[in-house]
Amino acid sequence: MGSRIRTAQKQARELGRLRTGYSVPNQDPKKRPRPVKSKTWVVSSHAEHYVKAAAAAMGGNVERWQPQGNGAPQFRVITEAEQIEAILPPGDPLSQANEMWNKGGCVRRCDGETEQISRHPCLCLAEHGPEWHQLRQDLYTKDKVCAATSRLNVILPDMPDMGVWRVETHSWYAANELAGTVDMVLSGTGGKGLVPVTLRIEPRTRVAGGQTKHFPVVVVEIRGVTPRQALTGPLSTAMALDPAGGGQARAAIEAPKGRDWIAEARGALSSDDVRDLWREASREGAVHAKGTDPLSKQLMAIAAEKDCEGNDDTGGGDEPGPDEEGAYVVEVVEDQPRESAGWPAAAAPGSGARR
Numbered sequence: 001m002g003s004r005i006r007t008a009q010k011q012a013r014e015l016g017r018l019r020t021g022y023s024v025p026n027q028d029p030k031k032r033p034r035p036v037k038s039k040t041w042v043v044s045s046h047a048e049h050y051v052k053a054a055a056a057a058m059g060g061n062v063e064r065w066q067p068q069g070n071g072a073p074q075f076r077v078i079t080e081a082e083q084i085e086a087i088l089p090p091g092d093p094l095s096q097a098n099e100m101w102n103k104g105g106c107v108r109r110c111d112g113e114t115e116q117i118s119r120h121p122c123l124c125l126a127e128h129g130p131e132w133h134q135l136r137q138d139l140y141t142k143d144k145v146c147a148a149t150s151r152l153n154v155i156l157p158d159m160p161d162m163g164v165w166r167v168e169t170h171s172w173y174a175a176n177e178l179a180g181t182v183d184m185v186l187s188g189t190g191g192k193g194l195v196p197v198t199l200r201i202e203p204r205t206r207v208a209g210g211q212t213k214h215f216p217v218v219v220v221e222i223r224g225v226t227p228r229q230a231l232t233g234p235l236s237t238a239m240a241l242d243p244a245g246g247g248q249a250r251a252a253i254e255a256p257k258g259r260d261w262i263a264e265a266r267g268a269l270s271s272d273d274v275r276d277l278w279r280e281a282s283r284e285g286a287v288h289a290k291g292t293d294p295l296s297k298q299l300m301a302i303a304a305e306k307d308c309e310g311n312d313d314t315g316g317g318d319e320p321g322p323d324e325e326g327a328y329v330v331e332v333v334e335d336q337p338r339e340s341a342g343w344p345a346a347a348a349p350g351s352g353a354r355r
Contacts, residue, residue, distance in 0.1 A: 012089065012153070013163040016045030020169060020201055020216050022078060023068065033068060037216055039201060041084055043165075044076035051075040053160050058084070085223060086154035087240055088195040089164060093153040094182045096175055098124065098146035108146050133172045134208070148175040152182075152220070154199065157241055167199060169218045181220045185230060193234025196223040196243045232292060236285040261286065265299050271306035274299055 019042040023033035043054040044065060055062050059080030066073050097116075100108035108123065109116045115123050124132040124145045135145045147170040156165055169175075185195050200219040205212060222230050224243025229235065261281055265274045278299045281287045287296045 014153075014166055015047070015159070015161055015163040016043060016050055016165050018043060018084065018154070018165050018167045018199065020218060022076070038078060039082065039203070039216070041079050041081050041199070041201065042076060043079060044074050046072065046074050048075045050160055051077050054079060057158060083198050083200040084156070085158075086156055086165075086197055086199050088182070088185065088197055088220075089153060089155050090193060091191045092182070092186060093164075094178060095151045096179060097149055098122075099149045100146045110146060136170075136172070148172045150175045150178050150218075152178060152218075154197070155194070167218060171215065171217050173204065174218045178218065178220060185222070188231030189234045194237060194240035195230060195235065196225065196240050197221060198223045228292075233289055236288075238285065259284075259286070261295060262298055262302070265302045268302075268306065271303040274303040274306055278303075 019038070021035055021037045022042050023035050026032065026034050040060075041058065043051055043058070044067075045051050048062065051062050054060075055077040058077075060077040062075055062077050064073055065076040098108070098110040098112060099106055107117070110122050110124070113122055115121070128135060128145060132145050133148060136147060150167075150169050150171075152167040153164040154167060155163075159165075169178075189195060198221045200221065201216045202219045203214065204217050205214055207213075225235065225239065229239075261277065265277055268274045268277060278287060278291075278296065281295065281299070282289060287293055287299075291297070291300065
């Protein structure tokens with residue numbers, strides 16, 4: 001086992017960006033490019049083959065693209081996809097701050113209470129009051145207040161290479177909704193494991209001051225699993241990668257491929273052997289640690305059948321019968337500690353204990 005630098009931060013390489021808009025040249029060459037809101041996802045990257053893979057999967061034409069500022073040239077595709085299947089990686093994939101940028105870089109980065117660069121209290125709040133974020137809608141004042149910036153890292157499982165793609169949005173409404181969704185997921189998984197999601201661009205409308213505003217909001221939806229499954233602990237990798245079309249049960253029973261847990265359980269000699277088999281399946285990620293998945297329930301039922309067979313007093317076999325006082329001669333075997341996960345509480349020994 002190799003050694004690591006204990007103080008180094010471990011993070012996946014960023015492969016590219018998923019955007020909700022793009023820019024077009026301004027009619028006045030002296031002015032900066034004009035931003036355009038997109039109804040479909042825009043994929044950009046320094047690597048052309050990543051963008052070509054996105055175009056093949058989601059439609060659109062690959063083009064060379066020069067980001068605003070002095071950034072290096074990239075490639076991008078304005079896709080035809082309004083939603084993207086993705087996976088939330090382990091850890092906390094969401095980073096948020098109220099930010100203000102100019103040609104010199106980031107001049108404000110605030111957590112809503114303290115501006116981190118100057119270490120002063122929130123400047124937007126002090127200058128414009130609690131509704132400062134609404135000034136972003138005004139062309140004359142939007143550069144004078146921060147933007148609620150959210151950066152969400154996701155995995156695109158069908159794209160080339162191993163790494164994350166960054167979704168960045170400056171929507172006040174998306175900032176609140178993304179934080180709520182991610183925090184609920186983290187409360188269930190503890191940041192351990194993968195969670196399948198769908199990224200959507202949802203059109204919204206807001207009426208204020210007699211004006212109607214239309215704007216897109218990035219929405220993150222849990223994909224292929226129920227809230228109960230997402231909140232009861234980390235999902236298996238097989239379930240996260242293939243949750244669609246009833247894949248929950250199929251992934252649990254078939255992962256790892258080629259292993260028939262049910263057949264092995266039915267061929268076991270005792271309920272203890274079935275419990276050992278469940279612990280092995282738990283180590284391999286084929287069952288949920290709490291025993292709430294379909295495979296665990298089937299193994300529990302088989303273990304219960306084995307217990308009933310062991311408690312059958314109708315005779316047969318080589319076991320001695322009762323003595324004259326109706327007592328059985330048995331060997332007392334103490335429970336041995338298990339190194340692996342415990343048997344689910346719903347089927348813990350006791351309901352059908354062996355003599």
